[in-house]
Amino acid sequence: MSDARPVRQGQEQKRSAILTAARELFVEVGVERSSMDAVSARARVSKRTVYDYYGDKRRLLLGVVESAGETAVNTLRELSETHLPDTIAIDGRDGLHQAVIAFAAELGGFLATSTNYAAAVKLISENESLLPELEDHPLDRAHADVLAERFAHFATEGLLDLDDPGLAAEHFHALTTLRVLNEPARRRTDAERVRQIMTDGAGAFLRAYGQRAR
Secondary structure, eight states, X not given: OXXXXXXXXXXXXXXXXXXXXXXXXXXHHOTTTOOHHHHHHHHXXXXXXXXXXXXXXXXXXXXXXXHHHHHHHHHHHHHHHHHSOGGGGGGHHHHHHHHHHHHHHHHHXXXXXXXXXXXXXXXXXXXXXXXXXXXXXXXXXXXXXXXXXXXXXXXXXXXXXXXXXXXXXXXXXXXXXXXXXXXXGGGTTOHHHHHHHHHHHHHHHHHHHBOOOO
């Protein structure tokens, strides 16, 4: 697998078809046993098109994982805008508690039901050595930045007690999403269990960072 071949931009419809086909094949039979011929056949594009878009199989795998990551960050932003808007400040501490719990529960629903995200988690765990780009990836920072910005706002409003919003975001992630990812694969698709883990973790976060008397 070489990184030498340049990768061009292309039509989104073809790119999406290639990524979907690759994700399905990589999960079904593994990356090593999946061929670019099989990907092109399933995507109904030419093999040359697959190579033009992604260069080689390793880059195609990276594309599958990055696409799932972009979806996850976009979902996180949408849920943040829905459950954690600036106006939550008028509801005070109890309002923030309810909002954070609701945010965690809906995020858990996404984690449990998104086949795209589940596939990415599986592919990363099985092929980590092929994906050095994931070390300190911009998508990871974007994920943390969404929560850090919200937590900083609520700290300014006196609803959270924290000095480092980025660290608080890491702690929230560790208490919620990472706990879900550490569950056995069969349990990560149990929506009720995932929601319970997420809301329990959000509760622990609020107990640690909730407004304190001064």
